[in-house]
Amino acid sequence: MPLEFKLNPSAQRKNTIDFLKAGLYKVSPLGYYGEFGGAFIPEMLYPNVEELAEKYLDIIQDDGFQKEFQSLLHDYVGRPTPLYPAKRLSEKYKAHIYLKREDLNHTGAHKINNTVGQILLAKRLGKTRIIAETGAGQHGVATATVCALMNLPCVVYMGEVDMQRQAPNVARMRMLGAEVRPAMSGSKTLKDATNEAIRDWINNPSDTHYIIGSVVGPYPYPDMVARFQSVISEEMRKQLIEKEGNELPDYVIACVGGGSNAAGSFYHFLNNDEVKLIAVEAAGEGVASGHTAATTVVGKIGIIHGSKTMLMQTEDGQIEEAYSISAGLDYPGVGPLHAHLFKTGRAQYLNATDEEALQAALELTRLEGIIPALESAHALAKLKDIAFKPDDVVVVCLSGRGDKDMETYIKRLEI
Numbered sequence: 001m002p003l004e005f006k007l008n009p010s011a012q013r014k015n016t017i018d019f020l021k022a023g024l025y026k027v028s029p030l031g032y033y034g035e036f037g038g039a040f041i042p043e044m045l046y047p048n049v050e051e052l053a054e055k056y057l058d059i060i061q062d063d064g065f066q067k068e069f070q071s072l073l074h075d076y077v078g079r080p081t082p083l084y085p086a087k088r089l090s091e092k093y094k095a096h097i098y099l100k101r102e103d104l105n106h107t108g109a110h111k112i113n114n115t116v117g118q119i120l121l122a123k124r125l126g127k128t129r130i131i132a133e134t135g136a137g138q139h140g141v142a143t144a145t146v147c148a149l150m151n152l153p154c155v156v157y158m159g160e161v162d163m164q165r166q167a168p169n170v171a172r173m174r175m176l177g178a179e180v181r182p183a184m185s186g187s188k189t190l191k192d193a194t195n196e197a198i199r200d201w202i203n204n205p206s207d208t209h210y211i212i213g214s215v216v217g218p219y220p221y222p223d224m225v226a227r228f229q230s231v232i233s234e235e236m237r238k239q240l241i242e243k244e245g246n247e248l249p250d251y252v253i254a255c256v257g258g259g260s261n262a263a264g265s266f267y268h269f270l271n272n273d274e275v276k277l278i279a280v281e282a283a284g285e286g287v288a289s290g291h292t293a294a295t296t297v298v299g300k301i302g303i304i305h306g307s308k309t310m311l312m313q314t315e316d317g318q319i320e321e322a323y324s325i326s327a328g329l330d331y332p333g334v335g336p337l338h339a340h341l342f343k344t345g346r347a348q349y350l351n352a353t354d355e356e357a358l359q360a361a362l363e364l365t366r367l368e369g370i371i372p373a374l375e376s377a378h379a380l381a382k383l384k385d386i387a388f389k390p391d392d393v394v395v396v397c398l399s400g401r402g403d404k405d406m407e408t409y410i411k412r413l414e415i
């Protein structure tokens with residue numbers, strides 16, 4: 001039976017979010033960024049989502065929580081990650097280019113910042129079981145990792161097709177002790193895995209926490225995930241003072257799948273209008289090719305995974321499959337805060353094709369000795385398209401490392 005997504009009518013929720021608590025994205029008490037966001041969920045999930053919305057801010061702003069979160073980020077994840085001045089890249093593009101090295105985090109990407117935060121939250125909510133959905137398996141691995149760390153049982157839903165395509169990540173999750181359950185319906189990919197995870201949550205409302213992997217889903221997920229990832233821009237500001245004597249760069253550039261590494265990279269610069277925020281989506285084989293994930297170009301307003309946002313859909317409103325060479329970017333929507341940043345123009349949305357990303361990955365490897373994730377290579381690919389001034393300070397979020405993409409690099413770059 002198809003899940004029916006309805007607007008959570010809880011206009012009754014206490015307006016507990018004062019100005020400070022609204023965070024820099026200024027989410028409204030009902031979870032809106034301008035016209036985007038909200039919580040469109042099956043009725044059976046209202047209590048779960050409501051519990052989270054009521055409690056998440058108090059929990060994550062608590063001193064004890066912050067102490068445990070910060071010490072795990074430091075000792076387990078390996079933060080702060082370096083802000084690396086990329087000398088040869090800077091010479092090539094004639095600007096001061098820095099790479100925020102999220103690839104050096106434990107498990108190789110920024111996703112672990114969020115899963116560490118959410119597992120600590122789950123414990124404080126008294127939850128004893130964790131579920132997650134995963135597409136390429138990166139979020140599944142980051143979730144299975146923190147479940148092993150905290151000794152909590154973990155079920156990861158993954159499309160059956162994705163399980164075949166991403167076998168090494170399935171093996172990692174299993175070695176970490178997670179159960180990987182195949183989603184067999186529809187196209188057997190991410191959106192089907194998401195539906196299975198939602199069904200599981202409906203059936204296990206009291207003991208289970210659902211860890212969503214990006215700034216997507218019903219409120220409060222987009223805000224919560226953005227806050228956990230905001231450590232990225234918090235560190236950037238401190239590191240820029242040390243390196244440039246000024247905490248504000250001219251540009252921050254990040255790739256966007258659902259948009260969590262970009263949301264975290266932009267977070268502490270949102271109110272500084274002189275900082276240009278550039279988000280890079282995956283164009284796939286080209287924005288007009290029919291094989292793309294450039295949501296802000298080809299998408300329209302609709303509802304996906306519980307929130308109102310921009311998404312790729314057919315004439316009659318069915319969600320369209322997204323395509324990108326990079327498994328972390330082939331998502332048919334963007335988080336609602338990105339739809340808002342796009343619409344208001346606070347951030348500029350560019351896109352890079354598969355081929356541009358491949359060439360940018362090779363270029364970074366040869367210039368700096370760093371093999372980037374294909375996702376991050378989309379952000380790097382736009383350096384050639386922006387007219388920098390020689391004094392411009394540019395920070396690119398290197399969201400992850402490229403080990404997982406070696407098969408694609410070998411095949412497509414004929415290495």
Ligand SMILES: *Cc1c(COP(=O)(O)O)cnc(C)c1O
Binds near residue numbers: 258
């Ligand atoms: C998952 C992933 C992404 C895309 O997710 P966002 O939520 O858009 O950040 C980007 N880079 C890497 C390395 C990833 O694993």
